[in-house]
Amino acid sequence: MINELVLQRRLHAVWRKHRKIMHYLLHPDAALSFRPHVLKSTHNLLQRFLDEPDNVLGNLRYMAGETIMSVAYGLDIKPKNDPYIQTAEKGVHALVAAAVPGAFLVDMLPFLKYVPEWMPGAGFQKKAKEWAKLTMTMLDMPFVAAKQQFAQGKVTHSVTSYCLQKVEEGTTDESYQEEIIRGTAGTLYSAGSDTTVSAVASCILALLEDSDILKKAQRELDSVVKPGHLPDFDDMDSLPYITAIALETLRWRDVVPIAIPRYLQADDEYKGYRIPKGSIVIPNAWAMLHNETVYPDPFTFIPERFLTNDDKINKSVRDPRHACFGFGRRICPGRFMAFPAVWIALASIIHSFDIKKAVDEDGNIIELSHEYHSALAIVPKPYKCSITPRSEQHQRAIRSAVLEHEFAAH
Numbered sequence: 457m458i459n460e461l462v463l464q465r466r467l468h469a470v471w472r473k474h475r476k477i478m479h480y481l482l483h484p485d486a487a488l489s490f491r492p493h494v495l496k497s498t499h500n501l502l503q504r505f506l507d508e509p510d511n512v513l514g515n516l517r518y519m520a521g522e523t524i525m526s527v528a529y530g531l532d533i534k535p536k537n538d539p540y541i542q543t544a545e546k547g548v549h550a551l552v553a554a555a556v557p558g559a560f561l562v563d564m565l566p567f568l569k570y571v572p573e574w575m576p577g578a579g580f581q582k583k584a585k586e587w588a589k590l591t592m593t594m595l596d597m598p599f600v601a602a603k604q605q606f607a608q609g610k611v612t613h614s615v616t617s618y619c620l621q622k623v624e625e626g627t628t629d630e631s632y633q634e635e636i637i638r639g640t641a642g643t644l645y646s647a648g649s650d651t652t653v654s655a656v657a658s659c660i661l662a663l664l665e666d667s668d669i670l671k672k673a674q675r676e677l678d679s680v681v682k683p684g685h686l687p688d689f690d691d692m693d694s695l696p697y698i699t700a701i702a703l704e705t706l707r708w709r710d711v712v713p714i715a716i717p718r719y720l721q722a723d724d725e726y727k728g729y730r731i732p733k734g735s736i737v738i739p740n741a742w743a744m745l746h747n748e749t750v751y752p753d754p755f756t757f758i759p760e761r762f763l764t765n766d767d768k769i770n771k772s773v774r775d776p777r778h779a780c781f782g783f784g785r786r787i788c789p790g791r792f793m794a795f796p797a798v799w800i801a802l803a804s805i806i807h808s809f810d811i812k813k814a815v816d817e818d819g820n821i822i823e824l825s826h827e828y829h830s831a832l833a834i835v836p837k838p839y840k841c842s843i844t845p846r847s848e849q850h851q852r853a854i855r856s857a858v859l860e861h862e863f864a865a866h
């Protein structure tokens with residue numbers, strides 16, 4: 457018991473240090489400094505859709521991976537089969553599988569952890585070892601590369617380079633220890649990749665079901681973005697319908713339907729109900745975001761619910777960000793980067809491509825199953841659709857934006 461308490465305190469202290477660094481580098485103003493990283497991976501995503509239009513989920517994963525690799529470590533990735541992304545994806549899958557509540561009998565029956573590995577049904581122990589190895593590699597590999605880059609003086613703005621700089625300057629702040637920096641960067645990857653993929657992939661599903669929304673959004677973009685250009689963050693205030701689409705996406709298919717469970721450290725009370733110390737409380741964000749008194753017809757994708765009659769964002773409708781990014785001390789520290797990242801990905805895809813349901817060899821429309829992988833963050837299962845550039849000009853704008861990023865890097 458005492459050992460467990462000591463371990464819990466130690467983990468809590470580490471978590472607080474991670475949060476401190478994340479808060480410092482990802483608060484609203486600081487998050488602005490990562491917008492170039494986000495824009496670059498968004499433009500690369502558009503180019504991937506030109507080259508591999510059928511690989512929707514794969515392309516989105518690559519974009520999210522590229523963003524986080526550059527934000528967390530300042531690493532550039534290869535256009536295909538990047539070893540950092542591949543390693544991180546394996547590590548994240550291990551973490552996701554282990555984090556599904558109740559996926560393993562040992563979650564319910566803790567005494568099972570004492571059962572030997574060779575016993576039938578004790579497969580979780582073997583899995584736990586494999587997963588531990590994958591997550592350690594995921595933490596180490598990009599961190600070692602980022603450290604080497606830093607030592608060679610090739611410094612790109614990132615969470616790791618900022619922290620290593622603090623160490624070099626001789627900071628006495630205990631948060632800047634190698635273990636903590638490595639853990640912080642690794643946590644960003646595991647928390648920030650599937651979540652962004654989920655949001656953008658869900659929105660594409662919604663647009664496939666209602667082509668009027670896509671057309672209306674394209675009209676708005678055409679009236680704001682100059683021909684031959686791509687949307688930018690500066691356009692956000694002029695594109696309320698795109699913002700409404702992003703908000704509706706985060707509400708409609710809430711990425712993390714139930715937030716991280718909490719363990720009550722003291723007795724509490726809610727609406728007359730006593731909640732004793734030691735209880736586990738699980739915030740149900742899904743219920744909040746599908747409450748029909750707040751959001752009428754909650755299972756239908758209706759971006760207009762967030763607009764006034766004169767097409768401005770309606771401040772009197774509850775913003776889904778009050779629930780979709782979690783609550784209290786564990787609220788998503790990446791939220792000030794995450795929302796703009798989802799927004800620019802959606803604006804750019806909608807601006808550049810026509811998106812339609814796919815047809816089979818006989819010309820029949822392939823309907824969508826809307827199936828999701830169930831984990832802490834839900835992600836749509838791979839689906840087929842047709843993504844084609846809206847014109848030659850849109851295609852050229854994508855290729856030249858990607859080239860500009862390449863020139864800027866050299």
Ligand code: HEM
Pocket residue numbers: 475478643644647648649651652655711712715716717780781782783784785786787788789790791793794795798
């Ligand atoms: C649409 C995108 C995203 C959504 C919907 C989302 C949502 C969430 C939610 C609901 C939580 C749990 C909060 C709670 O239990 O109260 C969380 C945690 C977290 N998120 Fe996000 N997130 C997104 C993107 C990101 C990004 C891009 C990053 C990193 C740059 C990030 C970093 C984190 C971290 C590190 C945690 C763990 C916090 C902790 O354990 O204290 N998230 N996120």
